[in-house]
Structures are given as C-alpha cells and as structure tokens.
Amino acid sequence: SAVISQKPSRDICQRGTSLTIQCQVDSQVTMMFWYRQQPGQSLTLIATANQGSEATYESGFVIDKFPISRPNLTFSTLTVSNMSPEDSSIYLCSVVGQGRTEAFFGQGTRLTVV
Amino acid sequence: AQTVTQSQPEMSVQEAETVTLSCTYDTSESDYYLFWYKQPPSRQMILVIRQEAYKQQNATENRFSVNFQKAAKSFSLKISDSQLGDAAMYFCAYRITGANSKLTFGKGITLSVRP
Numbered sequence: 001s002a003v004i005s006q007k008p009s010r011d012i013c014q015r016g017t018s019l020t021i022q023c024q025v026d027s028q029v030t031m032m033f034w035y036r037q038q039p040g041q042s043l044t045l046i047a048t049a050n051q052g053s054e055a056t057y058e059s060g061f062v063i064d065k066f067p068i069s070r071p072n073l074t075f076s077t078l079t080v081s082n083m084s085p086e087d088s089s090i091y092l093c094s095v096v097g098q099g100r101t102e103a104f105f106g107q108g109t110r111l112t113v114v
Numbered sequence: 115a116q117t118v119t120q121s122q123p124e125m126s127v128q129e130a131e132t133v134t135l136s137c138t139y140d141t142s143e144s145d146y147y148l149f150w151y152k153q154p155p156s157r158q159m160i161l162v163i164r165q166e167a168y169k170q171q172n173a174t175e176n177r178f179s180v181n182f183q184k185a186a187k188s189f190s191l192k193i194s195d196s197q198l199g200d201a202a203m204y205f206c207a208y209r210i211t212g213a214n215s216k217l218t219f220g221k222g223i224t225l226s227v228r229p
Contacts, residue, residue, distance in 0.1 A: 001161075033216060037157075042205065042221045048214070090157060094217070101147050101166070101209070103217055105159035 002027055006093050006106030013083055013113050020079045021109045023093030028073035031096040033103070034066070036089045043092065049076040083113045116141045118208050120220035127196045128228050134181075135191045135223050137206030146210045148182065148189045149217070154202040162204070165189065193225075201227045 003026040013019050023032065032049040047055040047068055055068035070076040080087050093106040117140045127133035139148070150162040165173045165182050173180050177194045193200055206220040 031214065031216075040203075040224075042219045043159075043217075045216055048216060092159065094159075101211075102149060102161050102164050103209075104161065108157045108159075110157070 004106040010110040018081045029095040033094040034078045035092040118220035149207040151205045
C-alpha cells in the first residue's frame with residue numbers, strides 16, 4: 001500500500017487567514033482526492049486533484065475557496081482560504097495507486113478556526 | 115447517481131462475539147468495487163476489505179468477511195471474534211471501475227465493543 005504523509009496533522013487558525021495542507025505519497029499514484037469530514041460524520045469529496053491541470057471540484061466547492069495544486073504524481077496541496085469557523089473540520093488526502101482499485105488515506109488534518 | 119446507505123448509526127458487540135454491519139447501495143453499473151473502511155479515534159482511514167462486483171465469491175480477510183448479494187445490492191461486513199481494537203467507525207464505500215472514478219461513502223456506523 002502507498003505511504004501517505006499529510007501535514008500538518010492539526011492546526012488552530014484565525015478567521016480570515018489561509019492554511020495550506022500538504023499530501024506527499026511515496027510512489028506515483030493515478031488519482032489524488034481531497035475530502036472534508038465533520039467529526040462523527042461521513043466523508044465529503046471536495047475535489048479531484050489532477051496532475052498538471054485544474055482540479056475537478058464537486059458541487060458546493062469552488063476553486064477560490066479551496067485552491068488545489070498537483071505539480072506531479074506524488075504531491076498535492078489543498079488550501080483553505082479566508083477561513084471561517086464553519087471551515088473547522090478534518091481534511092483528508094486520498095490516493096489510488098497505478099493499477100490499483102482501492103484508495104488509501106493520509107492521517108488527516110484537524111483544522112480549528114477561531 | 116450512485117448512493118450508499120448504512121441505516122444503522124450505531125451497533126454494539128460483546129468481545130469475542132460476531133457482529134454484522136449492513137450496507138446497501140444503488141447503481142445502474144454492472145462493474146464496480148465495494149469496500150469497507152475502518153476509522154478509529156485516531157481518524158486514520160484503514161481499508162478493511164474489498165469486493166469486486168464481477169466476483170461471486172465473498173471476500174475474506176482474517177476475521178473479516180463480507181456477504182455480497184449483487185442482485186439485492188447488499189454488502190454486509192461480518193466481524194468474527196470481535197476484539198476491543200475493532201471499536202471504530204466503519205464506512206461502506208462504492209467505486210465504479212475506471213481510472214478516474216471516485217469513492218462514494220455511506221454515512222458510517224459506530225461500532226462499540228463491550229469487554
């Protein structure tokens with residue numbers, strides 16, 4: 001299975017600021033995804049990070065609020081911009097390896113906006 | 115659109131006993147994958163088991179097995195000889211075949227294990 005390093009693991013941020021979350025994989029992967037999860041709830045897909053092109057966003061999520069980069073096949077970032085307390089959540093990176101069917105997840109970033 | 119339904123929000127099992135977690139899904143596709151993921155309090159999502167829709171044989175991984183009923187669109191997870199470490203949130207997930215397809219998750223079920 002892929003080894004995924006997601007940083008930071010947690011952060012407390014002031015409203016109006018931005019936070020960038022990094023996801024590094026130890027091998028080249030086909031797909032990279034970003035999810036949001038409220039405590040005790042299911043995962044909601046924010047976007048699919050596309051290598052070398054703009055991310056594909058799900059309904060309700062926009063690039064201005066959640067800009068995503070994926071410069072190569074092993075690394076992606078998610079930025080949560082102009083944060084408000086409603087952005088307090090867990091953010092997870094997920095990858096699907098080449099020729100694989102299952103997805104693997106990073107450890108998650110617990111974000112608290114005050 | 116594909117949907118995954120986990121209708122039981124919580125379940126409890128006695129240590130060493132067997133428990134079954136239910137999951138149903140809705141799809142018009144014939145070729146897809148189904149998964150069960152475990153999320154303990156550490157929040158790390160862990161793959162428990164996967165099933166390819168084209169396979170009739172139910173998947174098994176040690177104490178974990180599934181009952182896959184394709185016609186009924188049902189995919190339940192059986193945990194045998196439950197251990198305290200099995201306490202977690204469990205998510206059923208679905209993904210169609212294809213390199214660019216995404217996972218669709220159920221709402222999850224919280225499993226507690228009584229010592």
